[in-house]
Amino acid sequence: MSHDDFPLHDASSAPEAQRAFDHAEQTFGMVPNLIRKMASAPALAEAYLSLNDVLQKTSLNPTEQGVLLLTVSRYHECDYCMAAHSMTGRMTGVPDDVIVALREDEPINDPKLEALRQFARAMIEQRGWVDTATQQAFLDAGHTPAQMLEVILAIGLKTLSNYTNHIAGTPVDEPMAAERWTAPK
Structure with a gap:
């Protein structure tokens, strides 16, 4: 298979994905290439x-959400999502030094955000079997048990997009070109 097997759909080539295109347009003000690629499987785009x-309904604030989305995308080495969430992170107020740290896989200076990053990484690396010391460090940093579960939601969300981008070769959208990122080899 090649990336060409996953075209950048529009409403005429994937009419069954129209609801997803409308939803994306309403949410993002455009239909991102990710959704166009996902339109080969409209249920994936909708999910x-x-x-x-x-x-957006969780107790995680926009900065915490941005940290999670970038942490998971960085771990999965997703070029598309790193560009997308660097751009949207800046738009929602994630501090520049936090975005740079996440893009470079460096510690975040803010201890609460760093604990969030470390917990998310541990969840991915250990497939959810995070030891009690790691869980306690997350709680001691000021997070809640409910937020542990909300981290799982963010990991699931990004796994859908990161894996799609890997097999479909999603090109970075023009609005996020300035945030282009390439996984280290």
Whole structure:
């Protein structure tokens, strides 16, 4: 298979994905290339957009959400999502030094955000089998048990998009070109 097997759909090539295109347009002000690629499987596009909506309803503030989305995308080495969430992170107020740290896989100076990053990484690396010391460090930094579960939601959301971008070769959208990122080899 090649990336060409996953075209950048529009409403005429994937009419069954129209609801997802409308949802993306309403959410992002455009239909990102990610959704155009996902339109080969409209249910995936709808699931991604729905989970994105649900993440907004969590107790995680926009900066914490941005940290999670960039942490997972960095771990999965997703060029597309690193560009997308660097751009949207800046738009939602994630401090520049935090975005740079996440892009470079460096510690974040803010202890609460660093604990969030470390917990998310541990969840991914250990497939959810995070030891009690790691869980306690997360709680001691000021997070809640409910937020542990909300981290799982963010990991699930980004896994859908990161894996799609890996197999579909999603090109970075023009509005996020300035945030282009390439995974280290």
